[in-house]
Amino acid sequence: MSASDSSANWLSVIPPGQFATRQWVLGQAVSVHALDNALKSRKLVALTRGVVARPEWPVSREGALASMNRVLAEPVWLGGLSALAEMGLTHYLEGSSRVHLYSSAARPSWLARLPLDLDLQWHGTARLWDMRQLMAAGSLREQALDKGVWLLASPEQAFLEALLDVPKAMSFEHADNLMQGLSSLSPKRLDALLKACRHVQVKRLFFFFADRYDYPWRRRLSPDDYDLGSGKRHIVAGGMLDSTYLITVPEAFHGQS
Template sequence: MHYPVHIGGATALGLQGYAHYLSLGDKSTVWLYGAKIPNWLEKLPLNADLRTRNVSLFSDPELGVDDARRNPDETASTLPWDWKLVMSSPERAVFEALDELPDQESFHTLDMTFESLTTLRPRTLSALLSSCKKIKVKRLFFVFADRHDHAWRKRLDPKDFDLGSGDRALVKGGKIHPRYRIMVPDEFARKERGHGA
C-alpha cells in the first residue's frame, strides 16, 4: 500500500536471528517504524501486538533500513506474494531496541542479544551513532558494546560522537556508569575489561 513503514527494534533483531529468547504466550510484539503509519493498522484483529514508533531517532530516517524495494537484489525476507519485507538492519535495530529501555525492553534481554551481535558493521554503526539524536541511546550502546567487547567495538571511538555532558538518570535505584555517566542497573555499572575500563 506504499506506506513508508518498516519492521524494527527487537522484531527485526529476532527475524534476523539475533533473538535470545522466544516469546511466550498467544501474542508476540511487532515493532513498526514509520513517518506516516495509518491509524487503522493498530486496530486490525491480529495475533500480534503492534507497537508503532516514528522515525525521529535518527536525523537520517532511512539510514540502516534495508529496503528491498530500492534494492531488489538484496537478500531480504520474501513474503508469499513476492513483496519484500522492509526492516531495520541489525545495526539500526539495536539502536531502536535500546531506545525502548527500560519501559518496553529489559536490560537482561538486550544484554543477551548484544552477546550474539558479533558481526555488526563498524561503518554502519559509526553512521548510525552520528545520526542518532538521543544521548541516552548512544551512551547505552557503548555501555553494552564495552561489556561484550566484540571485534567491531575496537573500530569505534566514543570521542568521535556527541555523547552529551552531565549525568543521565534512566533507572531508579541504579548506579551511574563510571565512563558513560548514565544510571543503569548495578551489574551494568561495574567496570568491565576492555574498552569500558
C-alpha cells in the same frame, strides 16, 4: 469508464494476503463505482473503514508491511526486537504475534482497527533517527513480496532501536543478552547509524554494552566521534553511576563496562 474499470484484472493491484486503503485504490485509476461493485460482490472485503483486501487470503505480517509501504508516504519497517528475532539474534521470545513497526510517519488511524492476528506495535522515530541520514546509511533491507516489498532493519539498526525501550520495556539484562549475539556487526554501518541517531541515551547505552564485550568492531569506533551530550542521565532509579558514560545502571552492571 477507465481502462482499469473495464479490465477484469484491476483487482490485482491488491495482491492476495495484502491490503490497501480505499484512497490508494482510487488513485490507481479505479472508479468509485468499480470499487463499490467489487465490495458488493465480495471480490474485495472491507477490513475496516477505508481499508480493503482480497478475501481469499489472510493478511500476513509481511503482507501488512508490504501493504503499508505501498499506501503510506513514508517507509515502515520491521525493526527493534522483531528484526533481531527475524535474523535469529535474540533468545528471548515475545508473543509470536507481536510485531514492532518503525516509521517517521504518524500511526495510521485505521491500524488498530485491522482484524489481524497480529499485535502491531507502532514506534514513531522522530526522537531516534534523522531520517535523511538513516536512509543514506543503507540500513533498511528490501524483502520482495508479490508486487511489493517489506523492509527489515539491519542488526545494527535494530539493536539501537531496541535500546530505546531500556529500562521501561526492556531490562538491562535483556539488552546485555542481545549484545552477546552481536559479535559480527559492521563498524561502517554502525558509524553511519550512530551519526544518524538523535537519542543521547541510546548512544550512551550502546557504548556501555559494547564495552562489556570488546568485539573487533567496537575497537574501530570512538565515542568521541558522536554527540553523546553532556551531564548525567538517570536511567535506573536508585542505580549506580557509570563514570564513563554518566548513566545510572543496575548495581550488578556497575564497574563491568
